[in-house]
Amino acid sequence: MIRTKGERIFVVFSGIAMGIFTLLAFLPFVLILVASFTDESALIRNGYSFFPEKFSLDAYVYMMSSASTFIRAYGVSFLVTTIGTGMGLLITSMLAYPMSRKDFKYRNLLAFVVFFTMLFSGGIVPSYILWTKYFHIKDTFAALIIPNLLTNGFYVLLIRNFYSNNIPVDLIESAQMDGASELRIFYRMMLPLSVPVLATVGLFMGLAYWNDWINALYFITKPQYYGIQNMLIRLMNNIQFLKSSQASTLLGANAVELPSTAVRMAMAIIGILPIILVFPFLQKYLTKGIIVGAVKG
Numbered sequence: 001m002i003r004t005k006g007e008r009i010f011v012v013f014s015g016i017a018m019g020i021f022t023l024l025a026f027l028p029f030v031l032i033l034v035a036s037f038t039d040e041s042a043l044i045r046n047g048y049s050f051f052p053e054k055f056s057l058d059a060y061v062y063m064m065s066s067a068s069t070f071i072r073a074y075g076v077s078f079l080v081t082t083i084g085t086g087m088g089l090l091i092t093s094m095l096a097y098p099m100s101r102k103d104f105k106y107r108n109l110l111a112f113v114v115f116f117t118m119l120f121s122g123g124i125v126p127s128y129i130l131w132t133k134y135f136h137i138k139d140t141f142a143a144l145i146i147p148n149l150l151t152n153g154f155y156v157l158l159i160r161n162f163y164s165n166n167i168p169v170d171l172i173e174s175a176q177m178d179g180a181s182e183l184r185i186f187y188r189m190m191l192p193l194s195v196p197v198l199a200t201v202g203l204f205m206g207l208a209y210w211n212d213w214i215n216a217l218y219f220i221t222k223p224q225y226y227g228i229q230n231m232l233i234r235l236m237n238n239i240q241f242l243k244s245s246q247a248s249t250l251l252g253a254n255a256v257e258l259p260s261t262a263v264r265m266a267m268a269i270i271g272i273l274p275i276i277l278v279f280p281f282l283q284k285y286l287t288k289g290i291i292v293g294a295v296k297g
Helices: 005-036 040-046 058-064 067-100 107-119 124-134 153-166 169-177 182-193 195-211 214-219 228-242 245-254 260-294
Strands: none
Touching (some): 058 067, 058 260, 067 107, 067 182, 169 182, 195 260, 228 260
16 A cells, blocks of 8 residues: 555654554563562562562472462453353343344343342342342352353343344344244354454453452452452462461461562553453454444444
């Protein structure tokens, strides 16, 4: 493509500006990574630095002392994220489909009910009573998937708008004339044509499931159901206790110096690493899915 001199200057300037902004956004992550490999005493004495006085693996050695526990926690988080995101996408897209059909009699009523859930909720205590007393999900795998995260009103409206604005009604009517059922239309036409918005919503759902620790805090007491986030929180609480004056009094001469500051940084690295690996594969869908799905239908 032939560009004018002004366009070429703009492209070069924009590339440089975006490169600088990207570097600035990436620097905090680099600082956390370097801090996680910094000696605890040097970190306390000199603070955070891109060029630490002394490197150390103490934080990762301490965390890997319970490697089996971390592997199990990673497995729980992976299963919860995979199953929860898959189920959430299916339920959300199936709910959005009838709302996008103008020939569906109760589409406005259904849209109001979905929108209402974005404004009001029952609160923590009623929700806890509902899930534990009536649905009996406490200390079960379902407690990590169903409450609060399985679907979201905003995602439903986002997918509905994508259906309405990007999939022609004539295409659906043509399929109906050929004898296709609504279920077949949904699975054979709507889902394959909605990959951008589904990938975008799936990314958001996956992030929410991976970073979630509230459900386990409320509904889980058995350690075998803890995901990586809850495992890291427990580890940090243990370190804070061992460094407290009460623990020093109990342990006396056996008290040990733990790399608490460096461990916090290592925890951040371990928690965010899977997201960094997955995000580049979904990035191409992100902008298109949000922009197209957010347009009012």
